[in-house]
Amino acid sequence: MTSVLSHYGRLLLSxxxxxxxxxxxxxxxxxxAPGDPIQTLVGDVPVTQALRDQLTASFGxxxxxxxxxxxxxxxxxxxxxxxxxxxxxxxxxxxxERIGATLALTVPAxxxxxxxxxxxxxxxxxxxxxxxxxxxxxxxxxxFSLPNFWLxxxxxxxxxxxxxxxxxxxxAPYGQDGISxxxxxxxxxxxxxxxxxxxxxxxxxxxxESLGQDFVDTAASKGLSSRRVLWxxxxxxxxxxxxxxxxxxxxxxxxxxxxxxxxxxWPGIGQLxxxxxxxxxxxxxxxxxxxxxxxxxIVNVLTDIVYGIVDPRLRARVSRSAAPRSLRGPRTPxxxxxxxxxx
Amino acid sequence: xxxxxxxxxxxxxxxxxxPDGGPARRPATVWSVFLHKPTVWIxxxxxxxxxxxxxxxPLLAASPVSTNNPTxxxxxxxxxxxxxxxxxxxxxxxxxxxRISLLVGFSVAALCLTLALVVGGLAGYHGGTLDLxxxxxxxxxxxxxxxxxxxxAAALLGTNVTLxxxxxxxxxxxxxxxxxxxEAMRISQLGYVESQRAAGFRALRILWSDVLPNAMxxxxxxxxxxxxxxxxxxxxxxxLGIGDANAPSxxxxxxxxxxxxxxxxxxxxxxxxxxxxxxxxxxLLGDALNDALNPSIGKVK
Numbered sequence: 001m002t003s004v005l006s007h008y009g010r011l012l013l014s015x016x017x018x019x020x021x022x023x024x025x026x027x028x029x030x031x032x033a034p035g036d037p038i039q040t041l042v043g044d045v046p047v048t049q050a051l052r053d054q055l056t057a058s059f060g061x062x063x064x065x066x067x068x069x070x071x072x073x074x075x076x077x078x079x080x081x082x083x084x085x086x087x088x089x090x091x092x093x094x095x096x097e098r099i100g101a102t103l104a105l106t107v108p109a110x111x112x113x114x115x116x117x118x119x120x121x122x123x124x125x126x127x128x129x130x131x132x133x134x135x136x137x138x139x140x141x142x143x144f145s146l147p148n149f150w151l152x153x154x155x156x157x158x159x160x161x162x163x164x165x166x167x168x169x170x171x172a173p174y175g176q177d178g179i180s181x182x183x184x185x186x187x188x189x190x191x192x193x194x195x196x197x198x199x200x201x202x203x204x205x206x207x208x209e210s211l212g213q214d215f216v217d218t219a220a221s222k223g224l225s226s227r228r229v230l231w232x233x234x235x236x237x238x239x240x241x242x243x244x245x246x247x248x249x250x251x252x253x254x255x256x257x258x259x260x261x262x263x264x265x266w267p268g269i270g271q272l273x274x275x276x277x278x279x280x281x282x283x284x285x286x287x288x289x290x291x292x293x294x295x296x297x298i299v300n301v302l303t304d305i306v307y308g309i310v311d312p313r314l315r316a317r318v319s320r321s322a323a324p325r326s327l328r329g330p331r332t333p334x335x336x337x338x339x340x341x342x343x
Numbered sequence: 344x345x346x347x348x349x350x351x352x353x354x355x356x357x358x359x360x361x362p363d364g365g366p367a368r369r370p371a372t373v374w375s376v377f378l379h380k381p382t383v384w385i386x387x388x389x390x391x392x393x394x395x396x397x398x399x400x401p402l403l404a405a406s407p408v409s410t411n412n413p414t415x416x417x418x419x420x421x422x423x424x425x426x427x428x429x430x431x432x433x434x435x436x437x438x439x440x441x442r443i444s445l446l447v448g449f450s451v452a453a454l455c456l457t458l459a460l461v462v463g464g465l466a467g468y469h470g471g472t473l474d475l476x477x478x479x480x481x482x483x484x485x486x487x488x489x490x491x492x493x494x495x496a497a498a499l500l501g502t503n504v505t506l507x508x509x510x511x512x513x514x515x516x517x518x519x520x521x522x523x524x525x526e527a528m529r530i531s532q533l534g535y536v537e538s539q540r541a542a543g544f545r546a547l548r549i550l551w552s553d554v555l556p557n558a559m560x561x562x563x564x565x566x567x568x569x570x571x572x573x574x575x576x577x578x579x580x581x582x583l584g585i586g587d588a589n590a591p592s593x594x595x596x597x598x599x600x601x602x603x604x605x606x607x608x609x610x611x612x613x614x615x616x617x618x619x620x621x622x623x624x625x626x627l628l629g630d631a632l633n634d635a636l637n638p639s640i641g642k643v644k
Contacts, residue, residue, distance in 0.1 A: 022487060026495060033499035141630065145623035147575055149582050150597060150615030153604060157612075161605045248485065255488030259579050263601075273491075274583055277498040289491055300486055 004308075011304055015297040022293045023076065026286055027069055033280075076290065082283035084276075091287035095269055099291070101171055102268030104179050105260065106253045108188045113195035114246050118239070120196070121203020125211060125238075126230055137204060143197035148256060152190040152263035159186060169265035187264045191256060195249045202245050203238065210238035240311055247303030251296040373560070377635035386624040393621050397441030415607050425609045427599070436596060437613050443592035444574050444618065447508055448625075451573035454512035456566045459519035460555055466520075467527025468550050477524060481517035489514035490579060497585045504587045507580065511573050519565045526558035560636045567629035571622045578618050593618050 038047060038055050056062050060071070075082065081091035124136035160168035166186050171179045210216065211234050219233040220226070257270030265271075269288055276284035377383055416426040424433035466474040489511075496510045530536060531554060539549045578594030580586055586595045593614040600610035 018483060018486060021483065025492070029496055029499050141626055142623060145571065145619055145626050147578050147582075147594075147615060147618050147622070149579065150611070150618065153597065153601070153611045153615065157604055157608050161608070251486065251488045252490075255490040258490070258494065258583060262583060273494070277494060278584070280498075285495060289495065292491060293487060296486055296488070 008301075008304075011301055015301060019290070019293055019297060020073075023073065023286070023290060024069075026289055027072065030282055030286070031065055072286075081287035081290065084281050084284040084287075086276075086279045086281045086284070091283050094272060094284065095287055095291050098267060098269045098272050101179065101266060102254070102257050102261070102270060104171075104184065105187050105191055105257060105266065105268065106250065108184070109191035109195065109253055110246070110250055112188070113192040113199055113249065114242070116192070116196045117199025117203050118235075118242060121200040122207050122230065122235060122238070124200065124204045125207035136200070140197040140200040140204075143193050144201065146194065148190055148194045149259040149263050151193055152186065152260060155186045155190060156263070171266055187260050187266055190263065191253055191260050194256075195253060199242065199245060199249065202241055206241045207234060207238040210234045213237070236310070240307070243303060243307050243310055247299055247306075250299045251292075254292050254295060373635050377632055380631045380635070382627050383631050386627045389620060390624040390628065393441065393617070393624070394445060397438060397445050400438035401435065401442055415603075417607075418609050424613050425607070427607070427610055428603055433610065433613065436591070437593070437617060440591055440593040440596050440614055441617055441621075443504060443587070443590045444577060444594070445621070447504065447511070447577040447592065448570045448574035448621075450508045451511045451515060451577075452566050452570040454508065455516040455519045455569050455573075456562070458512065458516040459523045459562070459566075462516075463520035463523025464527050464550050464555050464558070467524035468531045468546065468554055470528075474524070477517070477520060481521045484514060484517045490576065493576065493580060494583065494585060497580055502585055502587055504590050507577060507586065511576055515569055515573060515576075519562065519569060522561050522565045523555075523558055526561060527554050530554045530557050561633075564629050564633045564636065567625060567632060571625040571629070574618060574622055574625075 038052055038061075042051075042055075060068060072082070079092065081095070083089065084091050084094055087094065120136055120140070124133050124140075127133050127136075156168045159165045167183050168186070171183050211230075213234075215237075216229060216234050219229045224233075254270075257266075257268055258274050259270070260266065261268045261270035262274055269291065273285070273288040275281075276288060412422065412426045412432060414426060414428055416422050418425040418433075422432060422434065424437055427433050427436065462473070462477055466477040493510050493514050496513075497507055500506055500510070527550070536549055536553055539553065577586070577592060578597070581592050581594035582598045584598055586592060586598075588595075591599070596614040597611055600607070600614070603610050
């Protein structure tokens, strides 16, 4: 029990360190960036020296870098992400308004891509009809190679411009709050497609590996139906790499929301992020990255917990990633090393 | 002493084909298996055509910046890909865009491969602090979506093609390095490396002559996929308007085409189709290479 506790303690610590590293890298980048924050703040008008001095002092820009860095970290630790330059609103408030819209896309896309990937991958692995496997595998390579924002544009072209079935822009009719279902369809499809194809690929190879194991033969020789062997015996084992992949996929989708939301004019944090970068709204950029990172880290910890529940070999283990290789179980699928490398 | 042991060394290196054809047979069959797949013929051919078109095409096609043509001409006739909102020949623009997209894709992969071989090889062979650092760095890039970091970095540091290549390579190399490391770790335990160590060869020499060549197969597959991922990532960045304004890639063309999706659907169609075809071809070639290297994987028993 204590080893489990210390494991999660270490996991939490490494998450905090990771967050610190992200903030530090971004802070450094922002320091290195060319450009004049005062000029950005004021806009395209000449700045008098007096005004410049006043602004520099009021924003604390006259202090050394490390001091500003320490102040910022202390503020973030208290949940204060600063104030957006462009709109003069607290960053946390801006993100809070938008995060729901992004989750309304990512959560359904996550559910669809994960269940779809598991089902399609399993069928492709199991079927003895070569054409079906070729169709499903080929199809998933094809979908996996689609740039998802272009898929979004083509969906708009087909379903909005030509057929007029679904609206192309926004999350609800003009002047209406909330999210209306027809507006959700195309962006969710766009976001889910690439992940679904990728998960189907992973699932197929991990299922094939699982079907080759001895316990599957044992189950079959006990006289179980092939369907039961597949879903009750082979599937749970084949799901292990899927847990990892699904964990990472949420991060990919949050990052990818910048693209999908731009295509569909979806007012979520992805669009907020792109806008903040264009306007060089420093604190907003930092704030969005911090929020995305925190969400990714939470998912990462959850993945680790799920992994511990799903994999009995690892229930009493030390650590999934930091442990010596011998502890990771001999059957961690060989493919996963390559598949996980997709950054 | 060294003279006595050279046969061992030669047996370990798979690169030069010895006269008896012994150790070199495996790579030879892999290549012949690879080259005999219909997928490789078809998509390898498509990829070569796309690369040639992007390299040579811009020299033959009309000027991509001249606005002397009618605007919004649909594809056909004198303008196979139509013209855009300013009356520029779209075929020329797509060919020029391909030059940038492919240049970025292959440069990023080459940079990733180099970095990965050096860092991953040393880390896997030696272990120790460097290994720990590599593991942490690659964990970092696995958890934090590279697109977010690349977006911020490119927007802040500048957006010329070289910088974009460097930024993408920085976010992507750990993926390849992990595989180099894992392979180098495995190989450094093998008998032929041990015997070389016993013979007193220096670590760097063993790494260069034995460990890295034998680690190449899975690393090549990962590098192939990196080309595809880099092309996708670059097109994503420039679709968001973060790209070299003087060298519009396919992604930048898509960015500019977005407002005209209803009036001129060919503007978003062609660059996206090009990205799709190239990325698909590269992914399928990577898959085929993987199949050729591990014939047992991917077959239902």
